[in-house]
Amino acid sequence: MKRFAVIALPLVLASATALAAPPVGDPDRGGQIHRGEIEIEGVAACSTCHGQTGNDTLDGTFPKLAGQYPEYLVHALQSYVDGTRDNAVMKPIASALSRKDMEDLSAFYGQQRGDLAIIPRDR
Amino acid sequence: MRLSIPILLATTLAGGAASAQTIVPNVEDGRIKAYTCTGCHGIPGWRNAYPNFRVPRIMGQHYEYLVQALSDYRSGARQHPTMRAQGEALSDQDIADIAAFLAGGAPTPAATPAPVEARPVDDAADDADTANPPSE
Numbered sequence: 001m002k003r004f005a006v007i008a009l010p011l012v013l014a015s016a017t018a019l020a021a022p023p024v025g026d027p028d029r030g031g032q033i034h035r036g037e038i039e040i041e042g043v044a045a046c047s048t049c050h051g052q053t054g055n056d057t058l059d060g061t062f063p064k065l066a067g068q069y070p071e072y073l074v075h076a077l078q079s080y081v082d083g084t085r086d087n088a089v090m091k092p093i094a095s096a097l098s099r100k101d102m103e104d105l106s107a108f109y110g111q112q113r114g115d116l117a118i119i120p121r122d123r
Numbered sequence: 124m125r126l127s128i129p130i131l132l133a134t135t136l137a138g139g140a141a142s143a144q145t146i147v148p149n150v151e152d153g154r155i156k157a158y159t160c161t162g163c164h165g166i167p168g169w170r171n172a173y174p175n176f177r178v179p180r181i182m183g184q185h186y187e188y189l190v191q192a193l194s195d196y197r198s199g200a201r202q203h204p205t206m207r208a209q210g211e212a213l214s215d216q217d218i219a220d221i222a223a224f225l226a227g228g229a230p231t232p233a234a235t236p237a238p239v240e241a242r243p244v245d246d247a248a249d250d251a252d253t254a255n256p257p258s259e
Contacts, residue, residue: 057185059185059187060185060186060187060188060230061185061187061188061191062185062188063184063185063188063192064183064184064185064188067180068179068180069168069176069177069178069179069180071175071176071177072176072177072178072179074176075174075176076179079201079202079203084201084202084203085195085200085201085202085203086195086200086201087200114183115183115184116180116181116182116183116184117180117182117183118164118165118166118167118180118182119157119160119161119164119165119181119182119225120165120182121161121165121166
């Protein structure tokens, strides 16, 4: 828990400026969980459905995660756990993850290149 | 599901996706309808106030997933209050148009292979579980 204070400070600074926050999690460990190299008890590797890169998903019903904001992904995973987001597939998966797993995975996805972008304003 | 197999097969052959029969997504309409969305989804790093996180990137996401997500806000399967307020007013047509714009085009009956599961239109919108049929 000593690391927490170190993590919290950059977060506060980042939210004040709304600039890119430094990744909170460990993207290398996140990638290993994603690909199933680190196993989560009773859970298929994330890459099975979300694709090897997080962009090349199995089909259009599985969201692209590559390039998504890490803090949104942590929030999304927690929403499955606390039930504010109802999905039968992701609830047991998210519930098997620790907070650190969520942060590491999200840091990994945030670093991946993909199609996701903000909506262009000069449309 | 009461539809008989011959009917399902016929709709699958005729329409590709079951929803394609009644709703034809229009990318240009979607571009216009998505204008209000840019207030949050079109600003780099725009933040949700509480809990504090950046509003997700949705441009370039899959069409099918976007339709599901917007339907889930409308039905309450996804409870985020701000997005529920955005999603509540959307018709099936609005959702299809906006999703097609964001995804850079919708799967068209001609161009897309039929989905594995043909499902009736009105069920698909209301029932969050239909997107992920449990494998028996």
